[in-house]
Amino acid sequence: DSGVTQTPKHLITATGQRVTLRCSPRSGDLSVYWYQQSLDQGLQFLIQYYNGEERAKGNILERFSAQQFPDLHSELNLSSLELGDSALYFCASSFTFGQVFFGEGSWLTVV
Amino acid sequence: GENVEQHPSTLSVQEGDSAVIKCTYSDSASNYFPWYKQELGKRPQLIIDIRSNVGEKKDQRIAVTLNKTAKHFSLHITETQPEDSAVYFCAASMRLQGGSEKLVFGKGTKLTVNP
Numbered sequence: 001d002s003g004v005t006q007t008p009k010h011l012i013t014a015t016g017q018r019v020t021l022r023c024s025p026r027s028g029d030l031s032v033y034w035y036q037q038s039l040d041q042g043l044q045f046l047i048q049y050y051n052g053e054e055r056a057k058g059n060i061l062e063r064f065s066a067q068q069f070p071d072l073h074s075e076l077n078l079s080s081l082e083l084g085d086s087a088l089y090f091c092a093s094s095f096t097f098g099q100v101f102f103g104e105g106s107w108l109t110v111v
Numbered sequence: 112g113e114n115v116e117q118h119p120s121t122l123s124v125q126e127g128d129s130a131v132i133k134c135t136y137s138d139s140a141s142n143y144f145p146w147y148k149q150e151l152g153k154r155p156q157l158i159i160d161i162r163s164n165v166g167e168k169k170d171q172r173i174a175v176t177l178n179k180t181a182k183h184f185s186l187h188i189t190e191t192q193p194e195d196s197a198v199y200f201c202a203a204s205m206r207l208q209g210g211s212e213k214l215v216f217g218k219g220t221k222l223t224v225n226p
Contacts, residue, residue, distance in 0.1 A: 002154065033213070042218040043155065043200060048211065055211040090154065097204070097212040098143065102154040 003027065004103035006091050012109045018079040021106045025072055025093030031055070032074040033092040033100065034066055043090070049074055050096075081110045115203050117217025125225050130191050132220045134201035135183040143204035144177060144184045145214070150197045158199075159186070191224045198222070 003026035013019055025032050034046040036059075045058035049068035060066075063081075068074040078085060086109050092102045114137040124130050136144075145160035161168045161175045161184065168175050172191075177184040184203075188195055198221050202214040 002156075031211075043216045045213060045215070048213055050211060056207050056213050058213070088152075099145070099157060099160065100214055101157065102147075104154050 002101040002103060004029075004091060004093050004101055006089075006103035006106050008106055009104065010107045010109075012111060013081060015081055015083060015110055017081050017110075018077065019081065019108065021076040021078070021089055021091075021108075023074045023076070023091030023093075023103060025074070025091075026101055029093035029095050029101075030072065031094045031096065031100075032068055032072070033094075034060075034074070034076050035090040035092065035102075036087050037090060037105075038087040041087075046076070078108070083110050086110045115201060115215045115217045117201050117220055119220060120218065121221045121223075123223045123225060124191050126191060126193060128191055130188045130195070130222055130224075132186045132199055132201065132222070133183060134185070134203070134217050135181075136203040136215070137182070138203065138205050138215075139182065140206050141182075141203040143212075143214075144175070145202050146173075146175060146186050147200045147202065147216075148197045149200065149219075155200060188222075191222075193224050193226050196222055196224045 005024040030051045032049045035043045046060040048056040066076045088105045090105045094100045116135045142163040147155035149155040174187045198219045201217040
């Protein structure tokens with residue numbers, strides 16, 4: 001158990017819909033990262049937050065947005081979903097920067 | 112630019128043999144290099160990491176070496192076992208504006224250890 005908690009574990013939704021993925025970082029960690037992993041693909045960096053502020057953006061679509069709240073948990077919002085958005089979405093956290101620990105992921109299936 | 116190249120993409124070895132996975136990075140400012148193991152459908156797990164002030168680090172059957180001049184680092188697994196079968200990802204730190212950093216991952220190596 002990495003200490004990073006993600007919900008939901010599995011989600012099936014229809015095209016055009018909107019979903020929210022939630023992440024609680026390890027206790028004491030200030031940085032939260034979101035990654036997308038499609039089938040047989042690597043880890044695509046989406047976005048990073050540090051202590052509530054956006055720090056870096058990767059290959060995140062305009063239909064996607066995220067935020068980190070004062071209690072440091074983070075949410076990734078995916079809207080106008082397409083079939084190609086089906087993937088495993090990982091949240092990861094670290095104290096400042098250094099060892100990064102991943103959650104179990106949220107499996108999103110868009111049908 | 113940000114780029115981490117990882118080779119090979121697939122690797123098959125016999126149980127007991129050694130496995131070596133190599134990565135190269137492009138950002139000369141990178142100073143942190145972790146390796147992750149990901150089993151099918153599971154989260155990537157940090158297995159070993161190395162910082163730029165160290166040339167080699169070992170933890171039981173796994174070791175990582177770093178050549179900063181050449182900008183490449185490698186994962187070595189000795190006495191491989193079937194449970195070592197997984198996808199392995201290397202990563203390198205990349206400094207961002209404002210002092211933050213992010214990890215840039217290689218595309219992964221699927222290691223299969225045959226009994």
